[in-house]
Amino acid sequence: MQTLRQDIAYALRQMRQSPVFTLTAMLTLALGIGATTAIFSLINTVMLKSLPVVDPASLYRIGEGASCCIQGSPQGSYGMFSYRFYQRMKENTPEFAELAAFQAGGSEFSARRGENDRVSKPLRGEYVSGNYFATFGVGAFAGRTLTPIDDQRSATPVAMLSYRAWQQEYGSDPHMVGSSFILDGHPFTIVGITPPGFFGETLRSNPPEVWVPLQQEPLFRGTNSLLNEFSAWLRVIGRLRPGASPDALPARLTNLLQLWLVNDSGMPAEWMTGVKASLPKQIVKVIPAGTGIGVMKANYTDSLRILLAVCCMVLLIACANIANLLLARGTARRAQTSVRLALGASRQRLIRQSLTESLVLSVLGGLAGLAVAYAGVKAIVALAFHGAQFVPIDARPSLPVLAFAFVLSLVTGALFGTAPAWLASHADPAEALRGANRSTRDSSSLSQKVLVVVQATLSVVLLTGAGLLTRSLTKLQHQDFGYETDHRITISLTAPFSSYPSAKLDAMYRELQARLSHIPGVERAALAQYTPLQDNWGEFVIRQGHGMPNVNEDAGSSWDHVNPGYLETLGEPILRGRSITEQDTASTQSIAVVNEAFVHRFFKQGENPIGAHFGLDLPMFSSTYEIVGVVRNAKYTDPANKEPTNPLFFLPLAQRAHYDAAIMQSIDDSTHFIEGAVLHLHGSMEGLEPQVRRVLSDVDPNLTLLGIQTLEEQVDSNFDQQRTVANMTGLFGILALILAAVGLYGVTAYTVERRTSEIGVRMALGANRGNVMRLVLRGAFLQILLGLAIGIPVSIGCSRLISAQLYEVKGWDPLVLGGSIVALGVCAFFASIIPAQRAASINPVKALRSE
Numbered sequence: 001m002q003t004l005r006q007d008i009a010y011a012l013r014q015m016r017q018s019p020v021f022t023l024t025a026m027l028t029l030a031l032g033i034g035a036t037t038a039i040f041s042l043i044n045t046v047m048l049k050s051l052p053v054v055d056p057a058s059l060y061r062i063g064e065g066a067s068c069c070i071q072g073s074p075q076g077s078y079g080m081f082s083y084r085f086y087q088r089m090k091e092n093t094p095e096f097a098e099l100a101a102f103q104a105g106g107s108e109f110s111a112r113r114g115e116n117d118r119v120s121k122p123l124r125g126e127y128v129s130g131n132y133f134a135t136f137g138v139g140a141f142a143g144r145t146l147t148p149i150d151d152q153r154s155a156t157p158v159a160m161l162s163y164r165a166w167q168q169e170y171g172s173d174p175h176m177v178g179s180s181f182i183l184d185g186h187p188f189t190i191v192g193i194t195p196p197g198f199f200g201e202t203l204r205s206n207p208p209e210v211w212v213p214l215q216q217e218p219l220f221r222g223t224n225s226l227l228n229e230f231s232a233w234l235r236v237i238g239r240l241r242p243g244a245s246p247d248a249l250p251a252r253l254t255n256l257l258q259l260w261l262v263n264d265s266g267m268p269a270e271w272m273t274g275v276k277a278s279l280p281k282q283i284v285k286v287i288p289a290g291t292g293i294g295v296m297k298a299n300y301t302d303s304l305r306i307l308l309a310v311c312c313m314v315l316l317i318a319c320a321n322i323a324n325l326l327l328a329r330g331t332a333r334r335a336q337t338s339v340r341l342a343l344g345a346s347r348q349r350l351i352r353q354s355l356t357e358s359l360v361l362s363v364l365g366g367l368a369g370l371a372v373a374y375a376g377v378k379a380i381v382a383l384a385f386h387g388a389q390f391v392p393i394d395a396r397p398s399l400p401v402l403a404f405a406f407v408l409s410l411v412t413g414a415l416f417g418t419a420p421a422w423l424a425s426h427a428d429p430a431e432a433l434r435g436a437n438r439s440t441r442d443s444s445s446l447s448q449k450v451l452v453v454v455q456a457t458l459s460v461v462l463l464t465g466a467g468l469l470t471r472s473l474t475k476l477q478h479q480d481f482g483y484e485t486d487h488r489i490t491i492s493l494t495a496p497f498s499s500y501p502s503a504k505l506d507a508m509y510r511e512l513q514a515r516l517s518h519i520p521g522v523e524r525a526a527l528a529q530y531t532p533l534q535d536n537w538g539e540f541v542i543r544q545g546h547g548m549p550n551v552n553e554d555a556g557s558s559w560d561h562v563n564p565g566y567l568e569t570l571g572e573p574i575l576r577g578r579s580i581t582e583q584d585t586a587s588t589q590s591i592a593v594v595n596e597a598f599v600h601r602f603f604k605q606g607e608n609p610i611g612a613h614f615g616l617d618l619p620m621f622s623s624t625y626e627i628v629g630v631v632r633n634a635k636y637t638d639p640a641n642k643e644p645t646n647p648l649f650f651l652p653l654a655q656r657a658h659y660d661a662a663i664m665q666s667i668d669d670s671t672h673f674i675e676g677a678v679l680h681l682h683g684s685m686e687g688l689e690p691q692v693r694r695v696l697s698d699v700d701p702n703l704t705l706l707g708i709q710t711l712e713e714q715v716d717s718n719f720d721q722q723r724t725v726a727n728m729t730g731l732f733g734i735l736a737l738i739l740a741a742v743g744l745y746g747v748t749a750y751t752v753e754r755r756t757s758e759i760g761v762r763m764a765l766g767a768n769r770g771n772v773m774r775l776v777l778r779g780a781f782l783q784i785l786l787g788l789a790i791g792i793p794v795s796i797g798c799s800r801l802i803s804a805q806l807y808e809v810k811g812w813d814p815l816v817l818g819g820s821i822v823a824l825g826v827c828a829f830f831a832s833i834i835p836a837q838r839a840a841s842i843n844p845v846k847a848l849r850s851e
Contacts, residue, residue: 007356014357022361025322029365031735032318033412034372036311037397037405041377043304044400045203045393047297052197054137055239056290060246062089062099062236062253064285074278077285078257080104080232083214083225085260086129089236092256095249096238100135102201103127104235106208107220108675110494110704112182113170120704121169122494123183125159126200126208127217133160135239136201143177143192150191151213157188158213163196164390165209183212185497185702186219197392201237202293205388220498228663229266237289246286253284268618270548300384303725306802307380310465313458314732314739315408319416320451321743326358326420327448351422358417359410366409370397373405383724387709387717448747449783455740456787456828457794459733460820464795465802466733467816469726472806476719479808482634482645483532484571487681488711490531491692494704495673505672506586506654508700509563512677515695521683526566527653531676532636532711533718541647543602544613544622557598557647558636561671567593567631567650569680570711577610577629584652591652593629598647617664624657625649639718640807678711685710725805737827745831748780752839760844769840776839780832781825788821795820 015022050056065079081089086101093099103126111123130151139145141163150158159181166176173179181188199207214234217225225231240246258279261267267275291297340350377395385391397405496505509527516525541557542548564582567574575596584591592614599609609630615621633645653672659665681688689708696703709717752759759772799811 003352004356007353008360010353011357011360015361021325025325025361026365026368028318028321028739029362029409029412030368030372032311032315033362033366033369033405033408034376035732036308036315036408037369037373037401038376038380039304039308039311040404041373041395041397041401042300042380042393043308044398044404046300046304047294048291048400049398050290051136051201051292052195052199057288058240058242059136059289060096060238060240060249061287061289061293062093062238062249062284064287074261074275074282075232076278076281077283078232079235081234081236082229082232082265083234084227084229084264084266085257086234086236088256088260088264089253092252093238093249095240095244095246097241098131098135099236099238100132101129101214101234101236102132103214104233108494108706109183109210109220110185110702111210114180115182117182120182120494120702122704122706123165123169123209124206125183125210125212127214128211129214132211135237137239138195138198140192141195143190145192146211146213151215153215155213155215157186157216157219158191159183159188160192160194160211161190162194162207162209162211163198166193169209183210184220184494185499186216188212188216199392200292201235201289203291203296203392205296205385205391207390207392229264235293237293249286250284253286254282257284258282270618273548300721302805303721306465306725306805307728310462310729310732313462314736315412316415317455317458317736317739317743319412320455321739321746322361323416323420324448324451324743324746326354326416327451354420355414355417358420359413362409362413362416363406365412366405369409370402370405373397373401380724380728383727384720386720387713448750452740452743452747452783453786453790455736455743456784456824457791459736459740460788460791460824461795461798462729462733462736463820463823464791464816465798466726466730467819468799468802468806468809468811468813469722469729471813471816472809473719473722473726475808476640476722477716479635479639481532481639481715482572482632483711485711485715488570489679489681489685489688489708490711490714491677491679491708492531492706493675493677493696494702494706495675496700497702498670498673502586502656502669502672509653509674512695512699512703513563513565515699516677516679516692519679519688519691519695521681521688522679523682524565524569524680525677526569527563527674527677528566529561529653529671529674529676530636531678531714532570532634533639533714534676539616541598541602542615542617542619542622544615546622548619554601557601557649559592559649559651560636561651561653561674563653566678569678570634571680572634573632575630575632577627579629579631580650580652585654586656588655590625590655590657591628592625592649593631594627594649595631595645595647596633597645598649599630601647618661621657621659621664625651635715639715640722642807722805722807737823740824741827741831744780744783744828745835747783748776748832748835749838751779752776752835755839756842759839759842763842764844772840772842773833773836776836777829777832780836781828784824784828788824792817792821 051059053059063079063081064077065075081101083101086099090099107125107127109123109125110120112120128146130146130148133139133145134147140160143160146158146160149155161170161176166172170176176190177192179190181190194211200211214226225233261275261279261282262272265275374395374397377393381391381393381395496508500508513525513527516522519525538556538558540555542555562580564580564584567579574593577593580591580593594609602614603609603612609627612627613623613625614627615624627649631650634648635645636648637646653674656672657664657668659668679688689705692708693705696705759767759775762775763772795817796812799806799813803811
């Protein structure tokens with residue numbers, strides 16, 4: 001310990017005597033360690049951190065997958081279930097002390113505090129079973145939690161408010177518990193406030209602000225999903241009893257599911273052929289759920305891994321740079337080291353002292369890196385979720401993050417300190433009796449050059465990766481979306497109450513469209529159940545006279561209810577037939593406008609779709625809609641999806657299908673509640689939001705504005721993840737390039753200094769300035785060329801690892817590779833030209849005299 005204290009004191013003294021070196025090394029390490037720690041912090045939060053609940057290790061999820069929601073089709077590996085099957089599972093899983101169900105996705109409620117509150121606020125909500133909070137072992141910060149008694153059809157409607165909403169939306173009102181709320185026109189009593197830090201069972205942006213019992217769902221949605229046997233909209237998590245094992249559950253639940261699908265699912269008999277054929281593939285998995293539902297994990301795992309790999313490369317470049325600095329300083333101390341060896345110091349003692357100095361430097365860099373990591377997490381979250389109101393990711397360093405940073409600091413210290421320590425210990429004591437510049441063998445120079453080659457290799461890999469991701473992002477942002485985004489505004493609002501009769505809805509829609517159209521600067525306005533790039537409904541399509549298709553994804557199509565002028569407002573061209581018009585009313589034939597993908601999926605090549613009829617789900621309904629037009633394909637779902645456009649058809653808001661089946665009628669009725677509008681402007685957006693709020697309030701005070709943005713922003717928000725990865729990778733690529741240039745400069749300058757006498761002799765024998773500059777530049781660029789020779793094939797290989805993140809960009813992209821080579825070459829030139837000029841300015845007489 002005494003020796004260790006001496007080494008640490010010596011290291012600190014050396015660092016104090018070389019402030020420029022110390023600050024440079026610490027800054028380099030802080031950036032490398034800080035960036036890597038920031039990404040690890042996100043990985044820990046998104047992928048590894050347990051939910052803030054009691055004993056998360058005993059929580060297990062029934063099913064897996066993050067998609068939402070399934071209507072009437074087998075899922076394969078099930079991730080969501082109907083309410084009826086959830087009840088069946090509760091009866092057949094005695095291993096669970098509690099088994100809770102909750103809504104997949106979420107809901108938006110229009111909330112007013114009491115009858116006297118005339119201003120409604122949007123609240124994000126979630127339907128949960130009465131034992132939801134008991135399953136997670138979560139108590140109430142104030143009041144009480146929901147209970148099974150609250151989750152009964154005859155119970156008084158109650159809800160639980162989140163701590164964050166209570167603070168930020170209602171000013172921490174101490175009288176909140178017990179107060180009355182009007183949610184979508186229905187009176188509810190707030191019975192409790194959740195604890196601080198509880199965000200639900202799913203880590204996601206904009207988590208729920210209010211929790212409502214499942215049995216109250218029919219009040220809001222217009223359809224009683226609790227009675228719909230084949231509507232899968234619930235996820236399930238249970239708490240295992242002490243001593244119980246989940247091993248036998250998957251097989252039992254899979255058998256239970258398969259029997260239920262055939263005998264009790266309520267699916268029409270016409271579907272049974274397809275269901276039975278796919279029955280062996282319908283399985284139920286039971287997986288640990290201590291980290292909750294992995295929606296964010298599924299969405300961001302690949303991106304976080306890419307960023308972590310990029311940060312590790314930057315850290316290796318930083319280590320190589322500092323190793324070069326230490327090697328140069330070790331060369332400067334060579335005489336001192338030789339004297340120590342000559343006086344009896346052991347090689348082990350010198351290695352230990354040199355490594356201690358490296359570790360002290362790395363630990364200090366790691367401490368500075370924590371500050372970089374803290375700011376980095378906040379910056380990355382802001383980039384990745386720039387449109388989110390709240391993301392429950394804590395950027396403060398936790399114990400796992402601190403441990404990671406400490407271990408990383410030690411590892412980096414060992415990485416960049418080993419070579420200088422080993423070389424210092426192998427100095428020849430005779431060097432102390434002669435000038436170091438006369439040595440004909442200089443292993444440190446070779447080591448430095450190898451490190452520069454490594455830096456060049458990693459730099460070209462990073463630059464190529466950044467170039468590919470940036471090029472992919474550019475293609476994503478500038479692809480043909482199928483509609484116009486210029487001067488288009490999208491409005492998101494809470495859906496009208498499901499209790500509204502159809503006549504009231506139709507009148508309200510006409511008035512709302514008229515008032516929005518008359519806002520100054522608005523050229524045209526249109527309403528829709530969903531605007532582009534929002535979720536939309538999907539059903540099986542059955543053409544008239546074609547019989548029942550196989551029940552699979554190839555038989556399905558998405559659809560949207562819109563009013564006249566919607567397609568024109570978006571600028572979607574009609575390719576054949578006509579668009580939806582004012583003449584398409586409740587008293588006329590139900591019509592549909594389909595996209596090109598719909599025609600390609602359900603019609604033979606060359607077959608005319610105009611005038612053809614189709615329906616949904618069952619052959620008896622195959623004549624419901626008549627196709628009157630074909631619209632161009634457009635991106636209505638994930639614009640980053642590389643798959644062909646999915647089938648889509650548009651239905652008039654004013655028309656309602658009439659079904660004999662109660663379930664089908666209920667589904668159709670529930671899809672006439674709009675959640676958005678599109679405005680085509682011919683002026684500025686300035687001052688538009690207050691006018692839109694005023695229009696909504698005048699038409700119906702219960703219509704609540706959730707958001708207003710340009711269509712460009714709505715489209716662009718789908719690329720937040722890609723933009724974050726591309727920007728961060730580009731930033732790290734530039735940093736790597738700078739570090740590599742600094743490293744090359746240092747090695748070249750050191751080489752010039754070491755070869756001063758040789759250059760003097762050459763110039764004395766007739767070499768001119770050009771010869772000397774070419775000599776120095778040739779040596780510098782040889783290292784860069786070696787780095788490129790290794791880096792280009794490695795870059796091509798690594799590009800395959802990120803191919804899933806690329807859109808219409810191949811890993812072998814000559815433009816990107818060429819740009820990376822040019823960028824590295826330009827930086828190498830500027831890094832080496834200064835030492836080369838210095839070498840060419842050497843006075844041969846002075847060089848020989850100093851020798």
